[in-house]
Amino acid sequence: MGRLEQRFNQCRQADRGALMPFVVAGDPYPGCLSVTLDALQKAGADAVEIGIPFSDPIADGPVIAAAMHRSLTRGTTVQSILDEVATIRNTIEIPLLAMVSVSIVDRLEGPRFLDRLSAAGFDGLILPDGDLDTITPLASRAGELDMAFSSLIAPDTSLDRATKIAGHAREFLYVLARRGLTGARTEAPDLEHRARELSAITTLPLVAGFGISNPEHVEAVLQHAQGAIVGSALVAKMTEATEEAALRATIDESIRPMANRTATSSSGS
Numbered sequence: 001m002g003r004l005e006q007r008f009n010q011c012r013q014a015d016r017g018a019l020m021p022f023v024v025a026g027d028p029y030p031g032c033l034s035v036t037l038d039a040l041q042k043a044g045a046d047a048v049e050i051g052i053p054f055s056d057p058i059a060d061g062p063v064i065a066a067a068m069h070r071s072l073t074r075g076t077t078v079q080s081i082l083d084e085v086a087t088i089r090n091t092i093e094i095p096l097l098a099m100v101s102v103s104i105v106d107r108l109e110g111p112r113f114l115d116r117l118s119a120a121g122f123d124g125l126i127l128p129d130g131d132l133d134t135i136t137p138l139a140s141r142a143g144e145l146d147m148a149f150s151s152l153i154a155p156d157t158s159l160d161r162a163t164k165i166a167g168h169a170r171e172f173l174y175v176l177a178r179r180g181l182t183g184a185r186t187e188a189p190d191l192e193h194r195a196r197e198l199s200a201i202t203t204l205p206l207v208a209g210f211g212i213s214n215p216e217h218v219e220a221v222l223q224h225a226q227g228a229i230v231g232s233a234l235v236a237k238m239t240e241a242t243e244e245a246a247l248r249a250t251i252d253e254s255i256r257p258m259a260n261r262t263a264t265s266s267s268g269s
Contacts, residue, residue: 017222018046022231026076039251044259082120089121111141124148195224
């Protein structure tokens, strides 16, 4: 059983959903990942998605795209991210998932790159742009390494295709709560119908992302999904925190109110 699956089991036993923030490695300043992960864990995050910067992000809106650009221009590399995670891994108990473009994975020897992720301390991989017809070797290697694995299911993904995506997934299924690009929104997403459809084709926990921006959104999402991802809203607030104390304070002020809204009798359904 992988670390993420264990966390979902713990959340289920506690009758609550999981809060899974997304951050961009190397932003808001170089070398901040260790501080960021420690602060997220202390604020109540159940897992963290770490975005590996990519020069041509596919589904990211302006906030995350800008954060990735800043990170790359400041010298962040895949190896520097792996080194930073490896340094702090023994002090971080919560699962860490890498969100990385399949272009990077392919360039870094495909399935062998998962070995590097695992060795550094990552517990899973998310492919936002993986081709369903070519990800089988990656999914297979994730299974051999006992790592979580998922590509993305969009609101308009057919159930036939969603079933195939779910067949490759391990430990969770990443579900887009909205169409379009990432970005903060004012209205809460409506997941009831989609979650019911997907729960009929998989027993994996459903984790919803895209446009989940505040504690009310987290609470609404966890009525129908088992995990909520908060990305752009957090990344935007972190942007101006250019030193450790400010970064820790910003993360705590953003994440703790959301963590306090994860309790729900529906989270395990």
